[in-house]
Amino acid sequence: MSQNQHVKMPEPARTLYRKLWDSHVVADLSDDEALLYIDRHLLHEVSSPQAFVAMREAGRRLRRPGTHYAVADHAVPTQSPRRDHARAGTIADPQAAAQIAELEANVADFAVAYAGLDSDEQGIVHVIGPESGFTLPGTTIVCGDSHTTTHGAFGALAFGIGASEQGTVMAAQCLRQTRARTMRVTLIGERPPLLAAKDIALAFIAAVGAHGAAGHAVEFAGPIVTAMSMAERMTLCNMAIEAGSRIGLVAPDVTTFAFLEGRRLAPRGTSWPAAVAYWRTFASDPGAVFDRELVIDVSTLAPQVSWGTTPAQTLPVGAALPDPAAIADPAQRQQAEAALTYMDLTPGQSLLGVPITHAFIGSCTNGRIEDLRAAAAIVRGRHVAPGVEAIVVPGSAATRIAAEAEGLDAVFTAAGFEWRLPGCSMCVAMNDDRLSPGDRCASTSNRNFEGRQGHGGRTHLMSPAMAAAAAIAGAITDAREMA
Amino acid sequence: MSPPPFTTLTGVAAPMPQDNIDTDVIFPARFLLITARDGLGTYAFHDRRTDADYVLNQPAFRDPPFLVAGDNFGSGSSREQAVWALTGLGVRCVIAPGFGEIFHGNCLRNGLLPITLAADCVARLLDAAAAQETFTVDLSAQTLTVSGDILVFDITPERKAALLNGWDETSLLLTSHAAAIDAFEARQCRQQPWLYPQDASA
Numbered sequence: 001m002s003q004n005q006h007v008k009m010p011e012p013a014r015t016l017y018r019k020l021w022d023s024h025v026v027a028d029l030s031d032d033e034a035l036l037y038i039d040r041h042l043l044h045e046v047s048s049p050q051a052f053v054a055m056r057e058a059g060r061r062l063r064r065p066g067t068h069y070a071v072a073d074h075a076v077p078t079q080s081p082r083r084d085h086a087r088a089g090t091i092a093d094p095q096a097a098a099q100i101a102e103l104e105a106n107v108a109d110f111a112v113a114y115a116g117l118d119s120d121e122q123g124i125v126h127v128i129g130p131e132s133g134f135t136l137p138g139t140t141i142v143c144g145d146s147h148t149t150t151h152g153a154f155g156a157l158a159f160g161i162g163a164s165e166q167g168t169v170m171a172a173q174c175l176r177q178t179r180a181r182t183m184r185v186t187l188i189g190e191r192p193p194l195l196a197a198k199d200i201a202l203a204f205i206a207a208v209g210a211h212g213a214a215g216h217a218v219e220f221a222g223p224i225v226t227a228m229s230m231a232e233r234m235t236l237c238n239m240a241i242e243a244g245s246r247i248g249l250v251a252p253d254v255t256t257f258a259f260l261e262g263r264r265l266a267p268r269g270t271s272w273p274a275a276v277a278y279w280r281t282f283a284s285d286p287g288a289v290f291d292r293e294l295v296i297d298v299s300t301l302a303p304q305v306s307w308g309t310t311p312a313q314t315l316p317v318g319a320a321l322p323d324p325a326a327i328a329d330p331a332q333r334q335q336a337e338a339a340l341t342y343m344d345l346t347p348g349q350s351l352l353g354v355p356i357t358h359a360f361i362g363s364c365t366n367g368r369i370e371d372l373r374a375a376a377a378i379v380r381g382r383h384v385a386p387g388v389e390a391i392v393v394p395g396s397a398a399t400r401i402a403a404e405a406e407g408l409d410a411v412f413t414a415a416g417f418e419w420r421l422p423g424c425s426m427c428v429a430m431n432d433d434r435l436s437p438g439d440r441c442a443s444t445s446n447r448n449f450e451g452r453q454g455h456g457g458r459t460h461l462m463s464p465a466m467a468a469a470a471a472i473a474g475a476i477t478d479a480r481e482m483a
Numbered sequence: 484m485s486p487p488p489f490t491t492l493t494g495v496a497a498p499m500p501q502d503n504i505d506t507d508v509i510f511p512a513r514f515l516l517i518t519a520r521d522g523l524g525t526y527a528f529h530d531r532r533t534d535a536d537y538v539l540n541q542p543a544f545r546d547p548p549f550l551v552a553g554d555n556f557g558s559g560s561s562r563e564q565a566v567w568a569l570t571g572l573g574v575r576c577v578i579a580p581g582f583g584e585i586f587h588g589n590c591l592r593n594g595l596l597p598i599t600l601a602a603d604c605v606a607r608l609l610d611a612a613a614a615q616e617t618f619t620v621d622l623s624a625q626t627l628t629v630s631g632d633i634l635v636f637d638i639t640p641e642r643k644a645a646l647l648n649g650w651d652e653t654s655l656l657l658t659s660h661a662a663a664i665d666a667f668e669a670r671q672c673r674q675q676p677w678l679y680p681q682d683a684s685a
Contacts, residue, residue, distance in 0.1 A: 026667045027660050029641060035660055037667050039678055047561065049518040058653070066680065075516055095516035102518055139678070146561040146585055162563035162589035163520075168653040174664055176641075176652065210503050211555035211581055244558065246584050267677035275677050310503050310558075331502050331553055331602075338501065428512045449507040449559060451530050 013285035015182045016251050017217040020157035020282065024140050032179040038169045039139040040156075042125045043070040043112065045103040046430070047144025051166035052106040060171045062110050067173070069134050070107045071115040072100045073124045075430045078393050078420035085421060088117045096431060110170075121264075123396020123422040126150040126238065126364035130230065131398050133263025137252035137279040142169055147364050147446065149240045153233035154260075155252035155282045157217075160241065180247060181291040183216040184284070187224035189299035194480050196374065196463035197232035198366060198444065200224075201239035202304035202314045204296060210312040214244035216292065219284060224298055225250055230259040231370040238365045239446055242311040251283040303479060305351050306448045306461040308339030313448075314461065315351075317478050323347035342450055343458050344438075351460065351476045358441040359390040359471035360453070362420075363427035366444035366464050367395025369402050375444075375468035376411045378482050384416035385474025391418045391433065393425040417471070429454045442470035486594035488649035492575050493619045496549030496612035497538050504552055505559035506586060510568045512560075523564055524571025539572075543615050546572065551605060551612045552579040557586025566593045576620055578627070580605050591642055592652060596620065598627060598636045622647055 014022070026035040048070070055061075062068065075096040080087050091097040100117070107114040115121040121128055126147050129135040135151045141158035142148060144166050151158035165175055185204060205212075218240045225233065233250045240248030250256075257276050260266045267275040284290075302316035313336070315321070324340065324347060327333040340347060345354070361367075361375050372394065384390045392412045394400035400422055403409055409419045426433040427445035429452065435441055437456025444467045445452075448459035460476060469479035514526045531537050538544050550556075550569070556579040557565060566589045569577070575595055580602040582590075590597045598620070600608070611629050612618070619628045622643060627634045638646075645652065656664075672679045 027663045030639065033639065033641065035656065035663070037664070037671070046515045047563070050520050050563065053520075054653075060653075093516070099516055099518055136678075138675070144561055144563075146559060148561075160561040160585050162561055162566070162585060162592065164563060164589065164592040164652070168656065171653050172656045172660075172664065173668075174656055174660065176656070178639075210558060214555070214581060214584060241559075244555065244584070271677040275675070278675060310505075331500070334500070335502050430512050430515055434513075447505075447507070447559060449505045451511055452507050455511070455513075455530055 013287040013289070015288045015290060016155065016219055016249055016282055016284045017157070017180065017182050017247065020138070020140070021179055023138065024157065026174055029176065034177060034179065035174050036140060036177045038142055038173055038175055039067060040134060040141040041068045041166070041169050042129055042134070042141065042143035043068060043166070044074055044125050044145065045072040045099045046074040047163050048106065048166060049099070049102050050163040051170060052110065054164070054167040055170055062112070062170050063173045065111045068112045068170070069129070070103060070112050071122055071125055071128055072103055072117060074424045074428055075099050076117065076423040077431050078423050078425045078433055080421060086118050087421060093432070120397045120401065123399065124364045124367060124424055127367055127395035127399065130154065130234065131263070131396055133260055133266035136260070136266065137256060138282050142175070146241045147238050149246065149248040150234050150238040150364055152237040152240070152248040153230060153250050154256055155250060155279065157247065159246040180217040181215055183213055183218045183292040183294065184290040185218055185220050186222035186293070186295045187220065187298055188222050188295060189224070189297035191224055191298050192301070194465055194483055195298060195301055195303070196465060197228060197235040198463040199301055199304045200296070200298055201236050202306065202311065202461060203301050205239060205243045205311045206304070206314040207296070208243050208294070210242065210310040211244040213240065216245050217247035217249060218243070218245045219249040221251070226253065229370055230255060231368040234368070235365055239311070242446060252279045303463060303466050305466065305476060306459070307343065307345060307351055308336070309342055309448055309450050311446065311448060311461060313339055317466070317476070318350055318352050320348050320350060321345055352478065353475050355440070355475045356388060356442045356470050357439045358435060359388060359467050360393070360426040360441055360443040360445060361391070361464055361467050362393030362395060362425055363445040364395065365446040367393060367399065369399050371444065371464040372399070372403050372408050375464040376408045378465050378468040378479055379415045379417065379472065380411050382415055382472045384471045388471055388474050390416065390471040391420055391426065393420040394422050396422050426453050428452070442467040442476060485649050485651040486592060489575065489594050489596055489622055489646040491619065491621050492548050493617060494548035495543060495615055496551045496578070496608070496618045497544040497547035498609045498612035499538060499550055499552040500609050502553035503555045503558055506557055506562050506565040506583065507559055509557065509565040510562060515562060515564060520567045522571060523568040524573070527568035527572045548573060548575050549618045550574055550577045551608045552577060554580040554602065556582050558583035561585040563589045566590055566595055570595055578605060578608060591646065594646065594649060596622060596646060600634065600636060604634065
């Protein structure tokens with residue numbers, strides 16, 4: 001480079017994703033591969049044990065213990081035999097008890113911060129990260145959990161990893177990554193009343209397919225996103241993985257900063273304005289080029305309900321289910337046939353009026369206070385239909401406490417819902433909250449895979465208001481008629 | 484933990500033509516309560532194997548070194564148990580038009596070679612697999628040979644070298660990039676001191 005070069009070249013317009021990537025490159029490995037620095041690591045009891053084993057076998061210590069935060073959420077029971085709802089020491093399932101004890105031994109040995117079972121910060125890892133201020137804009141965040149996409153709602157580069165990669169992050173604070181292509185999903189139009197972020201997420205997945213956003217970092221943008229709460233943005237980003245994308249993003253803005261200010265782990269004092277000024281730089285530049293662009297006019301959307309065994313098999317409530325015979329592509333035809341058989345549904349039918357046995361309100365997708373309010377608004381003054389087992393599982397202890405302060409627990413219990421302790425619960429069915437073969441669940445969770453909520457169980461994904469309405473009606477129904 | 488090196492592989496391929504075979508199908512969540520990583524082959528496709536006619540219950544495909552699958556194989560959860568269950572079953576190579584991204588990364592860290600090929604090509608391989616033809620892969624040459632047909636597949640040079648040698652990624656990073664990691668942290672600590680609270684209070 002010439003020493004008397006004075007003219008500075010204009011910076012090329014970059015996407016939010018590219019800025020997050022560029023600001024974390026430790027070393028470039030090839031044109032599209034780099035060693036990325038990892039700022040934050042969330043751990044839970046299911047995916048972390050093998051990473052700790054690898055650390056011990058290699059005689060390694062954590063490079064920066066303060067960048068890790070652990071919690072038990074997947075295997076924890078959501079009921080307690082104790083009157084004070086304490087769960088520590090009460091776990092009946094010996095395997096779950098052993099797994100949680102192993103996490104507790106690991107976090108003690110490696111000096112990792114831990115939200116204990118009876119702590120006010122216990123909850124689903126993707127709910128407590130943001131609530132505690134552990135999740136911050138402009139950072140890289142990983143977790144042995146595919147729904148780590150959730151944290152992208154804060155303008156963080158957040159993605160799920162396997163246990164081996166967790167071990168690498170623990171020891172080296174870095175990961176080799178391939179740069180993703182970029183996709184912008186712009187949400188426009190007038191948002192209809194009762195159209196939830198979940199409905200928009202499901203409509204997006206149905207539009208692009210279960211693998212449609214693979215290889216892409218998806219940025220959600222546009223006036224509808226700008227007007228959304230953090231809870232809604234988290235629902236959108238959470239579901240990006242169901243379209244095959246490891247990364248969902250929303251640029252941080254005043255809504256993000258207002259959410260974070262004063263959180264326990266958020267920057268304080270003079271660090272706060274400095275952090276906000278830095279975070280404001282994390283927005284896609286005008287003129288930044290995305291590899292793919294999709295515009296969704298939400299004014300045309302109705303509440304969505306999944307009918308099959310991938311989240312992409314979703315339709316507006318009341319629509320006729322597909323007829324496999326009319327599908328030309330053999331793989332898609334076979335997939336639709338298998339899904340209809342597993343779900344015990346017939347081609348061309350509507351889901352309206354299909355009876356349910358269970359309703360589940362909770363999960364890292366829809367277990368936040370705003371979700372519980374939306375469900376309670378439908379439930380208030382009504383009762384769960386006979387024969388339906390309906391549970392509400394707050395996403396975190398903090399959410400549970402906040403909901404109780406508003407009296408939401410009383411609304412749910414008066415209507416015949418069970419009011420549970422926080423955890424992943426019936427989204428992953430690793431504790432005793434699970435479906436039996438043939439059960440059918442109206443669920444606010446994120447996956448309708450075969451057996452996801454219990455072997456032989458059938459899942460219909462929908463918004464909190466729609467799941468609440470289904471619990472009341474005893475069948476899949478249009479929540480707009482109950483509002 | 485170093486993965487076993489991958490050089491060549493020969494044997495039958497179990498055909499799984501369905502698209503979107505997710506990690507819950509490969510390794511049902513209820514078995515995630517097991518914290519060991521060995522011995523998980525028993526649980527691979529557990530709920531599918533309850534069907535006596537399922538491909539893995541047919542004598543020819545009981546311990547297949549290869550799987551040929553539909554698009555988006557391994558979608559869903561990040562659980563590495565899905566990969567450990569496959570390697571526990573003896574699978575060392577999966578061929579599909581596309582993979583769940585986290586699953587794909589997990590394969591590479593466990594000496595399991597994921598090969599991405601065009602859908603029409605995989606459709607032909609599904610037929611060959613069903614006919615119990617012999618599959619041979621040579622990673623060094625990046626070729627897959629099935630009944631005389633030689634197919635070439637893509638893999639980055641770094642990934643290829645890591646698989647061929649059975650390198651442990653963590654050791655590799657710590658030995659070859661230690662100075663770069665130190666330099667990054669020093670720079671980031673100056674720019675974003677709020678990410679280094681312990682250093683600030685020390």
